[in-house]
Amino acid sequence: MREYFYQLMTDQDQSLMGWIVKWGLHGLSLIYHLGIQIILRFYKTGLLKKERLSKLVISIGNITWGGTGKTPLVEWLVKYLKGKKIKPAVLIRGYMVNRGGESISDEARLLQQSFPDVPILVGRDRINNATQALREFPLDVFVLDDGFQHWKLTRDLDIVVIDSMNPFGNGCLIPRGILREPPKSLARADLFVLTKTDWGQENISIIKKRLHLMNPDAAVIETVHRAAALIDLCDPSVKESLEFLKGKTVAAFCGIGQPDSFIRLLKSLDADVVVFKAFGDHHTYDEKDVSALLDVCLVKKIQTIVTTQKDAVKLGGFLDLFGPSTHPSGSLRVSPQQKKNSGAHFRLLSVKMEIQIIKGYEELCGRISRLLDR
Numbered sequence: 001m002r003e004y005f006y007q008l009m010t011d012q013d014q015s016l017m018g019w020i021v022k023w024g025l026h027g028l029s030l031i032y033h034l035g036i037q038i039i040l041r042f043y044k045t046g047l048l049k050k051e052r053l054s055k056l057v058i059s060i061g062n063i064t065w066g067g068t069g070k071t072p073l074v075e076w077l078v079k080y081l082k083g084k085k086i087k088p089a090v091l092i093r094g095y096m097v098n099r100g101g102e103s104i105s106d107e108a109r110l111l112q113q114s115f116p117d118v119p120i121l122v123g124r125d126r127i128n129n130a131t132q133a134l135r136e137f138p139l140d141v142f143v144l145d146d147g148f149q150h151w152k153l154t155r156d157l158d159i160v161v162i163d164s165m166n167p168f169g170n171g172c173l174i175p176r177g178i179l180r181e182p183p184k185s186l187a188r189a190d191l192f193v194l195t196k197t198d199w200g201q202e203n204i205s206i207i208k209k210r211l212h213l214m215n216p217d218a219a220v221i222e223t224v225h226r227a228a229a230l231i232d233l234c235d236p237s238v239k240e241s242l243e244f245l246k247g248k249t250v251a252a253f254c255g256i257g258q259p260d261s262f263i264r265l266l267k268s269l270d271a272d273v274v275v276f277k278a279f280g281d282h283h284t285y286d287e288k289d290v291s292a293l294l295d296v297c298l299v300k301k302i303q304t305i306v307t308t309q310k311d312a313v314k315l316g317g318f319l320d321l322f323g324p325s326t327h328p329s330g331s332l333r334v335s336p337q338q339k340k341n342s343g344a345h346f347r348l349l350s351v352k353m354e355i356q357i358i359k360g361y362e363e364l365c366g367r368i369s370r371l372l373d374r
Contacts, residue, residue, distance in 0.1 A: 259276075294321060
């Protein structure tokens with residue numbers, strides 16, 4: 001159902017029934033727009049109070065629903081702060097899904113794996129989480145993930161990520177489109193970071209002109225996403241170079257906001273993607289999902305399967321399905337799916353992504369440094 005509504009929001013569904021549903025969604029968007037305006041007016045007039053933390057807050061957010069490439073920028077910022085001997089913590093709401101009584105947040109797990117020594121504070125009440133963290137950890141700055149719509153918390157630097165490939169969707173607000181706020185709200189931003197500028201090159205000049213009209217004082221930073229390495233999920237100590245995928249027949253799957261960007265990445269690495277399965281954003285995998293994928297791979301004689309880091313953190317309970325694995329007791333464990341596969345072994349790899357700043361590096365670092373020096 002989530003995937004269907006995303007197709008409607010992005011005008012991929014052009015059927016008669018789709019147009020009928022979209023008219024209904026347009027009415028809901030008007031109500032949503034009114035609600036946004038009322039809330040923002042309340043904050044502007046002081047009817048709703050903003051709160052300020054005792055430490056600096058740097059927000060990284062966006063204005064659209066779906067994958068803009070925000071998490072790699074959060075990782076870049078945390079690395080930058082740590083390199084400056086600054087102690088950060090990340091405040092992240094997290095898209096929580098309940099599976100077997102366990103609360104799961106894929107972004108939070110990814111950040112925890114990347115920064116085991118950094119507090120990753122997950123939960124809706126980010127102000128309370130920050131207050132508690134200040135009692136427990138010696139912190140210098142909070143990185144507010146997905147914070148542009150978290151109006152209650154005052155920020156010292158508001159960075160907004162814009163996807164160069166799809167900056168404003170169809171121009172409509174949720175649920176008719178993917179905009180979380182009207183574009184004029186971008187006047188609140190301090191900095192803009194354009195992502196995937198290599199893939200959205202034809203849009204850059206138009207985007208920058210539009211941003212300048214809405215917010216002439218905010219600098220525009222240009223970035224690209226680069227694949228850094230391939231991680232073997234069944235043995236994370238093993239890393240492959242990107243050359244490993246060149247000319248190799250692979251199956252790929254992901255559950256991210258813009259799955260087309262992942263398959264485009266794999267093709268840029270010269271992988272021969274024969275099978276591709278796109279799940280809904282923040283999809284929670286089960287054994288049925290994995291087994292169905294492996295069945296297709298068996299038929300097509302594919303042994304290499306590739307996914308994203310964001311998806312990889314949710315597959316820990318199913319790694320034994322991809323091939324024989326050793327139980328902690330030392331005995332060989334074989335799953336029912338493996339018996340069905342007659343001992344077939346699949347290589348499951350995740351693509352480690354990094355963000356690279358190609359224009360405006362000094363501006364971005366300068367703004368952060370001046371903030372830290374206050």
